Amino acid sequence: MDGWFPEIGLLRVEGDEQEALHGRAMAVARERFGRRVFVRGVVEVSNYCRENCHYCGMRRDNRALERHRAQVDSLVRMLVEDRPASLTDLNIQAGEDPVAAREVVLPLVQALRRETSLGISVCLGTLSESLTGELRDAGATTYIIKFELADAGLYRRLQAPGTLEERIRHIRWLAGQGWNVSSGFIAGLPGQTEESLMENFRLAAELPLIGCSVSPFVPGDETPLGGSEGAGLGLTLNAMAALRLMRPDWVIPAVSALNLAGPGNGYRRGLRTGANLCTINLTPDDLREDYLLYKRDRFIMTEERILEAIAAEGLEPSRESLEGFLCGIAG
Ligand code: SF4
Numbered sequence: 001m002d003g004w005f006p007e008i009g010l011l012r013v014e015g016d017e018q019e020a021l022h023g024r025a026m027a028v029a030r031e032r033f034g035r036r037v038f039v040r041g042v043v044e045v046s047n048y049c050r051e052n053c054h055y056c057g058m059r060r061d062n063r064a065l066e067r068h069r070a071q072v073d074s075l076v077r078m079l080v081e082d083r084p085a086s087l088t089d090l091n092i093q094a095g096e097d098p099v100a101a102r103e104v105v106l107p108l109v110q111a112l113r114r115e116t117s118l119g120i121s122v123c124l125g126t127l128s129e130s131l132t133g134e135l136r137d138a139g140a141t142t143y144i145i146k147f148e149l150a151d152a153g154l155y156r157r158l159q160a161p162g163t164l165e166e167r168i169r170h171i172r173w174l175a176g177q178g179w180n181v182s183s184g185f186i187a188g189l190p191g192q193t194e195e196s197l198m199e200n201f202r203l204a205a206e207l208p209l210i211g212c213s214v215s216p217f218v219p220g221d222e223t224p225l226g227g228s229e230g231a232g233l234g235l236t237l238n239a240m241a242a243l244r245l246m247r248p249d250w251v252i253p254a255v256s257a258l259n260l261a262g263p264g265n266g267y268r269r270g271l272r273t274g275a276n277l278c279t280i281n282l283t284p285d286d287l288r289e290d291y292l293l294y295k296r297d298r299f300i301m302t303e304e305r306i307l308e309a310i311a312a313e314g315l316e317p318s319r320e321s322l323e324g325f326l327c328g329i330a331g
Pocket residue numbers: 049050051052053056057058059060094095096125161
């Protein structure tokens with residue numbers, strides 16, 4: 001399958017053809033990873049953001065949003081003493097907020113490295129080289145940084161973070177510094193043609209990544225795109241399947257927004273399309289409602305929901321951490 005690249009028509013398939021595509025993607029994932037699915041937690045630690053993406057409610061121009069940063073001590077307590085048993089890794093995520101990165105994330109990474117065996121990833125945007133190096137020295141090993149969309153014109157119009165060129169340069173720089181880098185893109189954005197969606201596959205294939213996500217566009221509350229039409233579940237799943245066939249070895253998450261694109265069964269269908277990572281949301285209640293990636297009324301993926309979805313698809317949570325798995329590949 002190496003060197004395989006999806007044809008544009010795959011994005012449109014429906015009915016039996018779609019089922020066959022998704023079945024092929026799932027078979028490729030099973031061949032590579034078996035039945036195991038990595039289970040990672042996420043804590044969202046700040047909804048301050050200096051960027052202004054049109055598709056996100058945390059954009060700096062949303063003055064109506066109450067902004068918060070989490071308390072390190074209570075997070076450490078919860079994650080050291082009271083975390084879900086199935087968790088092997090943790091992702092610490094925030095808007096692009098260098099203050100939170102230094103004052104919340106850095107001490108949290110240090111404490112988790114000292115007191116747990118969790119694999120640690122961060123998703124914090126493009127921070128300075130020195131702060132990024134401090135996070136790495138503290139023990140974070142994976143950096144999640146989505147390139148969002150590979151169409152430079154649309155990227156500019158939607159005010160995605162910085163410029164596309166900067167984003168790509170940063171991804172390459174992170175990989176060069178020894179980070180495992182995972183990226184991602186959005187399917188079904190307003191103004192995104194099929195050709196421009198295909199550009200995402202070309203870019204992803206060129207980048208030094210260990211994984212990539214496909215997120216359905218969701219018209220977010222309190223955003224300039226709030227009145228637009230959301231991405232269909234079919235398109236999103238077809239893109240996920242194409243990505244899995246393109247890169248059998250990648251970590252491809254079932255993103256929580258699949259619950260919004262396909263209420264009821266979207267998330268499980270993601271697992272049926274070759275996804276091999278699930279995320280339990282552990283954000284403290286007081287921050288959760290204002291962490292406005294999509295809708296105020298969030299559908300929270302608890303441990304119970306994740307384990308139910310994994311079991312219902314005949315899969316099982318990995319006992320090995322994602323960090324340990326990636327280390328094994330590298331070493
Ligand atoms: S998508 Fe990320 S960088 Fe863009 S506004 Fe939202 S939190 Fe900030």
